Amino acid sequence: MVRCCPPSGPVSAPRAGRGGPIHDDRGVSFTTLIVSLVPMLIVLCGLVVDGAAQASATREAAVVAAQAARSGTDAAAALELGGGDGSGVAASAARRTLADRGVHGVVDVAGGRLHVRVDDTVGTVFLGIVGVRTLRVDAEVWAELKSR
Secondary structure (H helix, E strand, O other), X not given: OOXXXXXXXXXXXXXXXXXOOOOOOOOHHHHXXXXXXXXXXXXXXXXXXXXXXXXXXXXXXXXXXXXXXXXXXXXXXXXXXXXXXXXXXXXXHHHHHHXXXXXXXXXXXXXXXXXXXXXXXXXXXXHHHHOOOEEEEEEEEEEEOOOO
16 A cells, blocks of 8 residues: 655645736726726716806896896887887887897897897817816897887
C-alpha cells in the first residue's frame, strides 16, 4: 500500500486567467457610472433652470403685449366712440409702449382688431454647456377696436 503525503513546504494554488500580476478593478464601474450620469444631470438642470427662466420671460412678454394692446385701445377709444377710425392711433400707441419697454414686437391692425406680438430670447445658464445659448420667447394679444 502506497501512501501519498502532502508535500512539505508552502503550497500555492494555480491562478485563473492570464499569468502576471493581479489587477484591482474596484472603482471602475463607479467611474463609468459617474462619467455617464454627469452629462445627463447637466441637461436635466438645464431643463429645470433654463426652462423656468423661459417660462418667466414668456409671462413677462405676455404682460408687455397686453400693456401695449391696452394702451393702443385706450388711445383709439375717443376716435372709435366718435365714429372715426382709431386703428392708426392704436397701432402707434402700441408700438410706443413696446419701444418704451425695450421689447421687440409686431403690431398690426386688421378688421377692427389690434394684434400685438412680442418676440424675444432669453439666455441660458446650463444648456449653454451643450450648445443651446438662447431660448425663444413669444406672446401675442388681440384686442377689439370698437365702440360699445
